Amino acid sequence: MSSTLAGAFGIAALFVAVLALVFAIQALRAQSGAPKAGAKPAVMPQPQVQPAESSEPEAKPGTVKSELRRLSKELEDARSELRETLQHLAVVRYDAYGDMGGRLSWSMALLDDKGDGIVLTSINSRNDARSYAKEVKSFESDAKLSPEEEEAIETLRKEAAQPRETPEHQ
Numbered sequence: 001m002s003s004t005l006a007g008a009f010g011i012a013a014l015f016v017a018v019l020a021l022v023f024a025i026q027a028l029r030a031q032s033g034a035p036k037a038g039a040k041p042a043v044m045p046q047p048q049v050q051p052a053e054s055s056e057p058e059a060k061p062g063t064v065k066s067e068l069r070r071l072s073k074e075l076e077d078a079r080s081e082l083r084e085t086l087q088h089l090a091v092v093r094y095d096a097y098g099d100m101g102g103r104l105s106w107s108m109a110l111l112d113d114k115g116d117g118i119v120l121t122s123i124n125s126r127n128d129a130r131s132y133a134k135e136v137k138s139f140e141s142d143a144k145l146s147p148e149e150e151e152a153i154e155t156l157r158k159e160a161a162q163p164r165e166t167p168e169h170q
Contacts, residue, residue, distance in 0.1 A: 012148065025086065025118070083113040090155040092148045096123045109152035115139035119149045
């Protein structure tokens with residue numbers, strides 16, 4: 001097989017893997033009931049009401065103090081939503097077959113802060129490439145995982161166990 005044809009198969013395999021990732025993310029969002037990207041919220045955000053036990057008087061609308069409170073609330077909401085996005089990534093490359101080099105096979109874990117997400121794997125041989133997608137919940141999967149898939153998840157589990165720096169802690 002010529003190297004041009006092998007390269008074309010490699011590109012096709014990568015394309016299939018990316019499509020699998022897109023469909024898997026859409027399926028996960030559909031299961032969790034998360035809104036689709038670009039969807040408008042059904043309820044308009046209400047202005048923040050100051051608790052009765054607070055000693056500070058409520059700021060007048062349009063003042064710097066009221067805008068700071070509103071922005072602080074929006075920032076906290078954004079941080080809360082960010083915790084549920086697939087933002088943690090670990091890739092493990094390897095040789096799936098002894099007669100091939102170049103570490104062309106790979107496993108990639110995409111998880112949120114709770115350890116929920118997906119593991120994608122592409123096994124490449126001289127003749128073909130196979131792609132697999134497995135769901136992950138709390139850093140575990142109901143499907144049998146390969147050692148490389150487990151390594152990718154374990155990398156993210158260790159990362160999640162480390163304290164995270166936030167702007168207020170710097």
